[in-house]
Amino acid sequence: MIRLAFRNLFQNKARLVISVGGVALALLLILSLDAVFTGVERQITAYIEYSGADIWVSQVDVFNMHMASSSLPDTVARKVKYVPGVASVSPILYLTNNVVAGDERNLAYIIGLPENAEFGGPWSISSGRSLPAEGEAILNRNIAEKSGIALGDEVEILGKEFKVTGFSEGTASLVNSVAFISMDDFEEMRGSYDTVSFLLVKVSDGESPEVVADHIQSQVRDVTAQTRNNFAAQERRVVKDMSTDLITIMNLIGFLIGLAVMALTVYTSTLSRRQEYGMLKALGARNTDLYLTVLAQAILSVILGFLFGLALTLLLTVVVPIFGSNLVLEVSRASLLKVGSVSLVIAAVSAMLPIRQIAGLDPAMVFRGR
Amino acid sequence: MSLARRNLFQDKTRLGLSIGGVALAIMLILVLKGFLAGMNRQITSYLDHSPGSIIVAQEDVVNLLGATSLLPEGIDQKAETIRGVDEVIPILSQFVILDLHGKKQPAYMVGYEPEQGGGPWRLIAGREPRSKKEMVFDRVLAERHGLNLGDQVEVMGRDFTIVGLSSGTTSWMTSFFFVRKQDAEDLLLAPGATSFLLLTTSDGADLDKILRRLNDFSGVNALTKKEMASNDLKLFAKVFSAPLKLMVGIAFLVGTMIVGLIIYTATIERQREYGVIKAIGAKNRFLYQVVLTQALFASIAGSSLGILLANGAAQWIMSARPQFLIVFEPVDSGQALLAGLGMALLASIFPTRVMAGLAPAEVFRK
Numbered sequence: 001m002i003r004l005a006f007r008n009l010f011q012n013k014a015r016l017v018i019s020v021g022g023v024a025l026a027l028l029l030i031l032s033l034d035a036v037f038t039g040v041e042r043q044i045t046a047y048i049e050y051s052g053a054d055i056w057v058s059q060v061d062v063f064n065m066h067m068a069s070s071s072l073p074d075t076v077a078r079k080v081k082y083v084p085g086v087a088s089v090s091p092i093l094y095l096t097n098n099v100v101a102g103d104e105r106n107l108a109y110i111i112g113l114p115e116n117a118e119f120g121g122p123w124s125i126s127s128g129r130s131l132p133a134e135g136e137a138i139l140n141r142n143i144a145e146k147s148g149i150a151l152g153d154e155v156e157i158l159g160k161e162f163k164v165t166g167f168s169e170g171t172a173s174l175v176n177s178v179a180f181i182s183m184d185d186f187e188e189m190r191g192s193y194d195t196v197s198f199l200l201v202k203v204s205d206g207e208s209p210e211v212v213a214d215h216i217q218s219q220v221r222d223v224t225a226q227t228r229n230n231f232a233a234q235e236r237r238v239v240k241d242m243s244t245d246l247i248t249i250m251n252l253i254g255f256l257i258g259l260a261v262m263a264l265t266v267y268t269s270t271l272s273r274r275q276e277y278g279m280l281k282a283l284g285a286r287n288t289d290l291y292l293t294v295l296a297q298a299i300l301s302v303i304l305g306f307l308f309g310l311a312l313t314l315l316l317t318v319v320v321p322i323f324g325s326n327l328v329l330e331v332s333r334a335s336l337l338k339v340g341s342v343s344l345v346i347a348a349v350s351a352m353l354p355i356r357q358i359a360g361l362d363p364a365m366v367f368r369g370r
Numbered sequence: 371m372s373l374a375r376r377n378l379f380q381d382k383t384r385l386g387l388s389i390g391g392v393a394l395a396i397m398l399i400l401v402l403k404g405f406l407a408g409m410n411r412q413i414t415s416y417l418d419h420s421p422g423s424i425i426v427a428q429e430d431v432v433n434l435l436g437a438t439s440l441l442p443e444g445i446d447q448k449a450e451t452i453r454g455v456d457e458v459i460p461i462l463s464q465f466v467i468l469d470l471h472g473k474k475q476p477a478y479m480v481g482y483e484p485e486q487g488g489g490p491w492r493l494i495a496g497r498e499p500r501s502k503k504e505m506v507f508d509r510v511l512a513e514r515h516g517l518n519l520g521d522q523v524e525v526m527g528r529d530f531t532i533v534g535l536s537s538g539t540t541s542w543m544t545s546f547f548f549v550r551k552q553d554a555e556d557l558l559l560a561p562g563a564t565s566f567l568l569l570t571t572s573d574g575a576d577l578d579k580i581l582r583r584l585n586d587f588s589g590v591n592a593l594t595k596k597e598m599a600s601n602d603l604k605l606f607a608k609v610f611s612a613p614l615k616l617m618v619g620i621a622f623l624v625g626t627m628i629v630g631l632i633i634y635t636a637t638i639e640r641q642r643e644y645g646v647i648k649a650i651g652a653k654n655r656f657l658y659q660v661v662l663t664q665a666l667f668a669s670i671a672g673s674s675l676g677i678l679l680a681n682g683a684a685q686w687i688m689s690a691r692p693q694f695l696i697v698f699e700p701v702d703s704g705q706a707l708l709a710g711l712g713m714a715l716l717a718s719i720f721p722t723r724v725m726a727g728l729a730p731a732e733v734f735r736k
Contacts, residue, residue, distance in 0.1 A: 018630055021627050022627040022631060029620050029621065059526065059559070061526050062527075064474070067476045068465065068467050069466070100430055158429060159430050238476060242476065245691050249691075253394065253397070253398045253401070257398065260387060260390050260391035260628065263387055265631065267387060268631070271381065272635070320612075
């Protein structure tokens with residue numbers, strides 16, 4: 001019966017292409033939306049992941065960086081430095097604002113770095129300097145290229161002119177990019193000299209970041225200390241919690257579309273094979289055998305559709321960034337598992353539609369030439 | 371025409387499935403567009419409803435949402451001295467992430483002086499904050515988390531009591547909540563800080579002149595609220611347009627595939643009949659018309675059903691998840707029908723090629 005299903009499926013290539021393509025596109029809807037959000041999660045945690053810090057210290061009860069504000073008195077840095085297991089502490093200043101070049105405005109995390117910052121700076125430089133001196137800014141290369149900014153050009157941040165002295169890689173997301181300036185400039189622009197936003201902590205060799213974070217939390221007042229992994233996980237949760245409802249709705253629509261395409265394919269193909277099924281019945285095949293053939297056919301189509309949909313999604317992950325978009329798509333294992341399960345449900349439900357046709361098939365029909 | 375109709379209606383299940391498939395694809399396109407339109411309305415809700423026509427931000431800040439603004443000290447007194455300025459309302463605002471029942475919820479905190487304005491524009495229960503650590507919370511967000519008047523919400527480590535519930539202050543991404551400006555300053559460890567000034571002007575005042583005077587002050591950017599609303603829309607359009615276009619493109623292709631499948635199957639099944647028609651002298655053009663009519667019918671019926679489904683789905687989504695606002699513009703239905711037309715034309719290409727290659731003699735050989 002599996003062989004029969006296989007032959008049924010491949011006998012009409014055009015129908016196969018359309019049905020597999022239709023299911024693939026419906027699954028692509030689910031896969032690509034998941035991939036967009038996974039990509040956003042990856043992008044917005046890039047700065048944290050590549051900061052080089054083992055622990056992030058923020059204002060008490062501030063657990064995030066994106067869409068959040070943290071303010072710590074600069075005296076906290078000294079207190080953190082004395083906590084056992086802490087090797088070094090580097091403060092950063094942070095806010096979200098525009099980088100202005102002519103008429104172009106690009107939203108960016110503005111990071112103020114101390115002189116000779118050990119960490120918290122750009123992790124991959126394509127050209128120019130790797131740390132900003134006073135009056136200098138390091139921008140994302142992609143964003144700069146799109147805005148026609150070259151090394152040595154001037155940009156405006158918070159009303160002050162900066163000379164672009166470096167381009168970084170991997171620092172742009174769908175929402176914004178990261179721009180680095182010196183801490184002195186940052187303080188001057190904000191008119192505030194005694195606070196920092198976050199402290200980036202490196203632990204001594206052999207020390208566990210979790211244990212040292214606990215020490216900081218218990219020994220320093222009014223701070224939140226999180227390991228890099230925990231801090232990044234908190235950022236991912238913001239995206240996840242924000243997008244859950246939206247993804248559920250889109251998944252439901254994608255599922256219904258996939259179901260409609262598959263049901264249509266299985267139904268039309270069963271209908272066109274009515275004579276053959278009648279012949280099989282006349283030769284003694286039971287209804288169950290025929291149902292299994294239809295089910296096998298649906299499962300095969302859906303598997304092909306899933307593989308094709310996955311291939312298309314992977315293709316999009318490569319093609320979309322080529323077109324200069326900061327949209328990054330990333331296929332996660334959880335998404336594959338979900339779409340795989342959805343595909344099987346689609347196959348099972350769509351195979352139920354022709355049951356009535358098969359059950360009502362008259363074996364004698366074939367001899368009457370109908 | 372009647373041949374096309376008979377071909378289509380001969381198998382009602384198949385026709386139903388294909389119309390349903392197209393309808394779902396069109397529904398998806400419409401819901402996505404409606405979702406974006408609704409989001410745009412929600413994004414500018416604060417600017418649309420807050421008092422005044424001019425907003426003063428920090429230099430180079432052109433957005434309310436998305437950028438942090440901190441005004442130079444004393445700018446509010448300077449603004450008050452400008453002729454034509456009636457009222458200067460300071461607010462201190464900042465995105466914060468609330469942790470509500472283990473879920474991360476970005477919210478936009480507006481610190482304001484209740485006696486001056488800039489707070490919630492539609493209170494549906496309770497009152498505005500009068501004393502320390504009181505807040506007006508968004509009604510939809512409160513409902514989603516089972517919160518009511520008198521309940522406590524933790525903001526950056528401090529417990530605030532809900533004393534009022536506001537309406538029209540929610541969106542899919544974020545909700546607004548309102549506290550006294552002094553409380554916002556304490557939370558952000560920024561005593562005396564102001565993010566924006568909302569300026570009301572006297573009747574007949576020259577807005578351009580006021581804007582020029584304001585922009586002469588160092589460290590500020592003054593613009594009309596309309597301009598800022600448009601900047602916020604542009605900012606969010608930049609973020610959401612790429613994924614949205616991707617989804618709409620896929621939905622269009624799915625619809626085309628569905629119409630293609632139905633028309634192709636109907637054509638192949640009737641190959642012999644078409645051969646006969648050709649053999650008795652019918653021109654290809656006539657057969658193309660038959661195919662196109664079928665495609666048009668399936669896609670237009672699907673699109674029309676899709677428009678109805680989209681309206682139903684929007685109502686369902688908004689009642690089940692009130693944070694989503696789905697708005698349909700009158701032009702959307704027309705665009706949906708055009709999309710259906712596009713699907714029909716594309717879906718007809720392959721079957722018409724089959725038809726063109728059909729040998730009239732084929733029928734006599736069988």
